[in-house]
Amino acid sequence: MVKATALYGHPEDPDAFDEYYANTHAPLVEEIPNLQRFEAAKIVATPDGSELPYYLMADLYCEDLEQLQGGFATDEGQAAVADIQNFATGGVTLFFSEIGA
Amino acid sequence: MVKATALYGHPEDPDAFDEYYANTHAPLVEEIPNLQRFEAAKIVATPDGSELPYYLMADLYCEDLEQLQGGFATDEGQAAVADIQNFATGGVTLFFSEIGA
Numbered sequence: 670m671v672k673a674t675a676l677y678g679h680p681e682d683p684d685a686f687d688e689y690y691a692n693t694h695a696p697l698v699e700e701i702p703n704l705q706r707f708e709a710a711k712i713v714a715t716p717d718g719s720e721l722p723y724y725l726m727a728d729l730y731c732e733d734l735e736q737l738q739g740g741f742a743t744d745e746g747q748a749a750v751a752d753i754q755n756f757a758t759g760g761v762t763l764f765f766s767e768i769g770a
Numbered sequence: 771m772v773k774a775t776a777l778y779g780h781p782e783d784p785d786a787f788d789e790y791y792a793n794t795h796a797p798l799v800e801e802i803p804n805l806q807r808f809e810a811a812k813i814v815a816t817p818d819g820s821e822l823p824y825y826l827m828a829d830l831y832c833e834d835l836e837q838l839q840g841g842f843a844t845d846e847g848q849a850a851v852a853d854i855q856n857f858a859t860g861g862v863t864l865f866f867s868e869i870g871a
Contacts, residue, residue, distance in 0.1 A: 674817050674827065676777075686796060709772060710867035713835065716842055716851065726775065734814065741817055750817065762823050766811035 670738050670768045673729040678759030680724060689756040690725070697749040698729065703740035706730040724759055737765060771869045774830040779860030781825060790857040791826070799830065804826050804841035805826040807831040825860055838866060 680686035690709070698707055709727045731737035740746050753761055781787035786871050791810075799808055810828045833839035854862055 671814075673817075708869055710869040712787075712865050712867045714839070714866040716866070722865055724865050727869055738815070750815075763817050764813050764823055765815040765817070766813045766827055767810045768809055 671731050671734050671765060672768060673737055673763065673765050675727045676723045676762040677725040677757055678723060678761070681758040686756055694752055696757060697752050700745040701740045701749055702743050702745060703731050703736040705732065706728050734765060735768065772835050772866060773869060774838055774864065774866050776828045777824045777863040778826040778858055779824060779862065782859040787857055795853055795857060797862050798853050801846040802841045802850055803844050804832050804837040804845060806833065825866050833864060835868065
């Protein structure tokens with residue numbers, strides 16, 4: 670099992686980010702082929718009370734890396750990636766990882 | 771549902787990191803009370819082929835934030851956190867997040 674992770678930095682306008690993410694971006698992500706699970710999580714705390722390093726993280730689960738990269742290469746995948754610039758005013762860090770590797 | 775996430779930077783000696791993580795650190799993490807699932811994933815690629823931003827990510831799932839923070843406050847939780855300095859030569863970023871929030 671693999672996942673694609675997006676770590677979003679703190680947006681300029683969190684309410685606008687939340688609204689756009691829920692109503693526009695998440696539906697685009699759900700159109701990406703080959704995905705098995707989509708998990709978004711709002712960063713809420715750190716163990717030592719230090720500043721939150723990110724605003725939101727999203728994990729997209731897929732069977733293997735070939736299917737994940739293939740999903741991102743489709744029109745739906747490219748549309749979801751291209752949409753990031755429409756709301757990620759705090760920047761984004763994207764990577765793929767292999768679970769249990 | 772909430773999770774604690776650890777993002778490990780690139781270690782000085784990846785083989786030593788992997789060996790220590792699998793045989794020493796992961797067993798300590800599994801002793802932390804209240805955890806429901808432990809998922810470790812090796813970062814393997816980025817969508818645009820850029821440098822991998824982290825080496826390994828670990829997610830610890832728990833029912834709610836109170837139980838998660840309570841688990842980290844136990845002797846077992848403190849031992850697992852204290853152990854990070856023994857192998858995380860590339861640094862670590864730790865945070866708690868609320869899934870679906």
